[in-house]
Amino acid sequence: MQYSFDMGPVLAAWPLLLSGALQTLKISSISMALGLMLGIVFMLLRMSSIQTVSRVAFAYIELIRNTPFLVQVFFIFFGMPSLGVTLTAPQAAILAMTLNCAAYAAEIVRGGVESIKKGQVEAGRALGLHTLDVYRFIIFRPAIRAVYPALCSQFILMMLNSSLVASVSAEELTYVGQMIDSETFRSFEVYFALGVIYLALSQFFSLVLQLIGRTYFSYPTK
Template sequence: MQHTFDFAPVLDAWPALLQGALQTLKISGISMALGLCLGIIFMLMRMSPVKAVSAVALAYIEVIRNTPFLVQVFFIFFGMPSLGITLTAEQAAILAMTLNCAAYSAEIVRGGVESIRKGQIEAGRALGLHTFDVYRYIIFRPAIRAVYPALCSQFILMMLNSSLVASVSAEELTYVGQSIDAETFRSFEVYFVLGVIYLALSQFFSIVLQLIGKAYFSYPTK
């Protein structure tokens, strides 16, 4: 059976695809920012000398990293209403992506923090730096600089995984593509175009993250 390719019906729906792409950027951007902040908190808990605090953080990280992301999305959207917590599809998507990102970010950042030599921290304290400044300039900034490429890769992977939240009707790019496919029955054309758009979004995120890295985490040049 010969298939006649026709991209016109898909391209005619470009306003919906653009809106879906923007929604993907929105959900992913919010989740990245919240996930990194939450990940740093769990990283500090994970490295806490208090065993109970460290155990809670470790349990959270292991549960998130060893269960499918799609199951996490379903649990938040379909399971939490049984506890009296009902979220919209977009809210559930952001929460699931944030929690998932936090677990991976915590371990990535922890690897960077553990690479900082204790002598550097002691030197900072000997110079009279405040504890906050020691954490800011001697621990966190060099640590994030060391693991920044890994964080960028994780963020881009999370953006691509955002396609899974279409399963709970979050109106991002994949959900829009599924709607167009249902109307036009042009599955090949729809998902080919979606693949191209996701590739473009990945490149966009990569460029933005590189610019952020150069602005905040690059070594000063003479």
């Protein structure tokens, strides 16, 4: 059987592919920001001296990290309506990605915080720094700087995992690709194009995250 490679039908659908790529960027960016903030909260709860609080945070982190992301998406989109909570596909996608990102971010940031020596914190307090300033400048900023590469890798992986939310009809890139495939029957060309676009999105995210890292986590030099 001779196969004729033809990207024409796929290229003709570029507005749909662009729309899907932008939706993927939107969903991923929102989830990254919310996931990091929620992750810091869970990290603080995880490190709490109150055992009950620490154990609840630990249970959440372990639950998310040890269950498939697709199952989490299905639970939120198909399971929560049984409890009277109905979300649209994009809302369910963002919620699932945020909760998933938060669990991984909490452990990554916790590793950074635990790398900060107690002497540095004590020195900050001895200098009369406010507690918030101690957390901001002596604990969180150096901690996040230390684990920033790991966070970036996790963010990019999460963006790639966003393809799984197509299973609940969230109109991101993979879902759009499936629509084009069903209309053109050019599966090889469609998924080849999706692979190229996801590669481009990964490189774009990597460049943006590197720029953010150089802007906010680089030490001034004279």
